[in-house]
Amino acid sequence: MNRIASRFSELRAANRSALIPYITAGDPVPAATVDLMHLLVSKGADLIEIGVPFSDPMADGPVIQRATERALAHNVSMHDVFGMVRAFRATDSSTPVILMGYLNPVEILGYAEFAREAAAAGVDGVLTVDLPPEEAEDYAEILQVAGLERIFLVSPTTPNRRLQAVARLGSGFVYYVSLKGVTGANSLDTDDVARHIEDLRQFISIPLGVGFGIRDAHTAGLVSKVADAVVVGSVIVHLIEQHQHDLPAMHQAVGALVAEMRAAMDAVQIAGGAA
Amino acid sequence: MPIAAVDYASFPDAHGHFGIYGGIFAPETLMAPLEDLANAYAEAKMDAAFQAEIDKDFQDYVGRPSPLYLAERMTRELGGAKVYLKREDLNHTGAHKINNTIGQALLAKRLGKTRIIAETGAGQHGVASATVAARLGLECVVYMGADDVVRQAPNVMRMKMLGATVVPVTSGTRTLKDALNEAMRDWVTNVDNTFYIIGTVAGPHPYPMMVRDFQAVIGREAREQCLAKEGRLPDALVACVGGGSNAIGLFHPFLADEAVKIYGVEAGGEGIESGHHAAPLCAGRPGVLHGNRTYLMQDDNGQIIGTHSISAGLDYPGVGPEHSWLKDIGRAQYVSITDNEALDGFRMLTRTEGIIPALESSHALAYAMKLAPSMHKDEIIIVNLSGRGDKDMNTIARIEGYEF
Numbered sequence A: 001m002n003r004i005a006s007r008f009s010e011l012r013a014a015n016r017s018a019l020i021p022y023i024t025a026g027d028p029v030p031a032a033t034v035d036l037m038h039l040l041v042s043k044g045a046d047l048i049e050i051g052v053p054f055s056d057p058m059a060d061g062p063v064i065q066r067a068t069e070r071a072l073a074h075n076v077s078m079h080d081v082f083g084m085v086r087a088f089r090a091t092d093s094s095t096p097v098i099l100m101g102y103l104n105p106v107e108i109l110g111y112a113e114f115a116r117e118a119a120a121a122g123v124d125g126v127l128t129v130d131l132p133p134e135e136a137e138d139y140a141e142i143l144q145v146a147g148l149e150r151i152f153l154v155s156p157t158t159p160n161r162r163l164q165a166v167a168r169l170g171s172g173f174v175y176y177v178s179l180k181g182v183t184g185a186n187s188l189d190t191d192d193v194a195r196h197i198e199d200l201r202q203f204i205s206i207p208l209g210v211g212f213g214i215r216d217a218h219t220a221g222l223v224s225k226v227a228d229a230v231v232v233g234s235v236i237v238h239l240i241e242q243h244q245h246d247l248p249a250m251h252q253a254v255g256a257l258v259a260e261m262r263a264a265m266d267a268v269q270i271a272g273g274a275a
Numbered sequence B: 001m002p003i004a005a006v007d008y009a010s011f012p013d014a015h016g017h018f019g020i021y022g023g024i025f026a027p028e029t030l031m032a033p034l035e036d037l038a039n040a041y042a043e044a045k046m047d048a049a050f051q052a053e054i055d056k057d058f059q060d061y062v063g064r065p066s067p068l069y070l071a072e073r074m075t076r077e078l079g080g081a082k083v084y085l086k087r088e089d090l091n092h093t094g095a096h097k098i099n100n101t102i103g104q105a106l107l108a109k110r111l112g113k114t115r116i117i118a119e120t121g122a123g124q125h126g127v128a129s130a131t132v133a134a135r136l137g138l139e140c141v142v143y144m145g146a147d148d149v150v151r152q153a154p155n156v157m158r159m160k161m162l163g164a165t166v167v168p169v170t171s172g173t174r175t176l177k178d179a180l181n182e183a184m185r186d187w188v189t190n191v192d193n194t195f196y197i198i199g200t201v202a203g204p205h206p207y208p209m210m211v212r213d214f215q216a217v218i219g220r221e222a223r224e225q226c227l228a229k230e231g232r233l234p235d236a237l238v239a240c241v242g243g244g245s246n247a248i249g250l251f252h253p254f255l256a257d258e259a260v261k262i263y264g265v266e267a268g269g270e271g272i273e274s275g276h277h278a279a280p281l282c283a284g285r286p287g288v289l290h291g292n293r294t295y296l297m298q299d300d301n302g303q304i305i306g307t308h309s310i311s312a313g314l315d316y317p318g319v320g321p322e323h324s325w326l327k328d329i330g331r332a333q334y335v336s337i338t339d340n341e342a343l344d345g346f347r348m349l350t351r352t353e354g355i356i357p358a359l360e361s362s363h364a365l366a367y368a369m370k371l372a373p374s375m376h377k378d379e380i381i382i383v384n385l386s387g388r389g390d391k392d393m394n395t396i397a398r399i400e401g402y403e404f
């Protein structure tokens, strides 16, 4: 079984939701990424999402745009990202790793080569922000053959008809973009998210994650009541930026936030389990 | 070799594909709004009242048809084919861009949107968007690369006078592509009340098709005017290619006329060999950017690389997907003209015809200067004079060493 599927079934058995932190590969420097990944795991991450830097991140807000620019200042390439995942795998063979990014750096390698190398490096799933299911038939098949999960986004504007396409091509989990906007946008409305998640479950049978707009432990806890996974990106990347010249302080700050989110999610779930 | 059997009018397909190019590569939040837009446009296209409204605006507000002008003195100096200019510079607001914004603004109204956003490079599309927004009483926000805000200052002033908010974009390369990224981000966030007027034949489907259709008035008129004046079709068409809207507007109605040669002129900057240019069709390779698959300027890692052109309107690393397809099937040829050659074209037209062209259009003129002498005196070239040069006075003054 793919690591993502087995991780979600373990979590389900324990009645817990997954915490999925996001960091941009190579931010603030390439040498920092693998240590940050291990730190995230040690503070309670269940899966890790790694952003592949792209020069034109049109779905990202200013925080992740700047992270991308810091990484690209070091010319971080897809091969470098594979190298980071491979290095991470040397001591962590169980935490699923998802690559999140834009299509062009994949296209230039070719889908087949990308899929082969990603799988060989120890990547478990791929989320391509600007590749909707309509254009993803070939890609999804190639990823599947390589054993990689195909993670698609759905948003508040996604009509039911398109949910069926996501349900057909998607695997691993479905990522619900909880608000209209770019990454790092304002806080989400947790009641609204809860309603949407209920509706989505009529179409989507695999786990449902929620991301965009989760900025604090309290919100992470609330979202974990209704979602199978909580994805947290911009607040973490913002801490990395603040402490970019002081690695110990960065680890301290990022570790504290992730641990706090993990604790809030666990508290909610223990309360929910007892009820 | 071009295949005569291609039915150009049947492209793109229902999902916006021109061969392997085009398509819809957009964030999920935009997928439903893009589909709504495609449906609304398909309905409007069939609606005689909508078409009549556009035609009326073209005539009474834009000043169409624009003349097809025989540049006699320029023709004599070049000593070859007759050079006709399609005078899009005479349109209201000074360029072809208004043809498209008239159409899209009417669609925005049809969809009940109250807010318009646009990206702009040279500022012509921003001005044209601010103009239609003022006329329809819509809020207008224009994204413009911070570097372009400086080099096209007169247009920034015009947009502000028209009531638009101009937002300088400081991310990335601070030019047109970054303005487009920022406009997309705005659209994702404000999709409920906002209509994004893309200024060229790029972006996700239906934009490349829709913008082409609105700009095709250029070629339809030119075809009729040439037949009326000369009793036959031209031998060659020449237009500059940034995103490619003025070019496809001229070319499209002639695509099935296989005897008409078609030349798209990209910005060669400091020369293709220098690497400092904006010529994806001449020197790039296919990839995906801004919602479609097309030729791009990119490095070996698939990162989009910085472009250079003397003209802000051509300073873009991508190109409309239909041009990529026309290149691959051989129906159109794409060439490049350097900054210095474009300046020669600029000076040539100004001094021989008393017409000051935009620096973008000067690229097309410079290529016509090369082409005309190689052709017979009874042959005909139509050059798309996509805009006037008023906006470029600062750039020209700096180069010529004038001070205000």
Ligand SMILES: Cc1ncc(COP(=O)(O)O)c(C=O)c1O
Pocket: B095, B096, B121, B122, B123, B124, B125, B199, B200, B201, B240, B241, B242, B243, B244, B245, B246, B247, B312, B313, B314, B358, B360, B361, B386, B387, B388
């Ligand atoms: C006068 C003029 N011509 C040409 C262009 C290039 O755009 P396109 O290639 O879409 O016609 C611009 C863009 O700003 C322009 O202002």
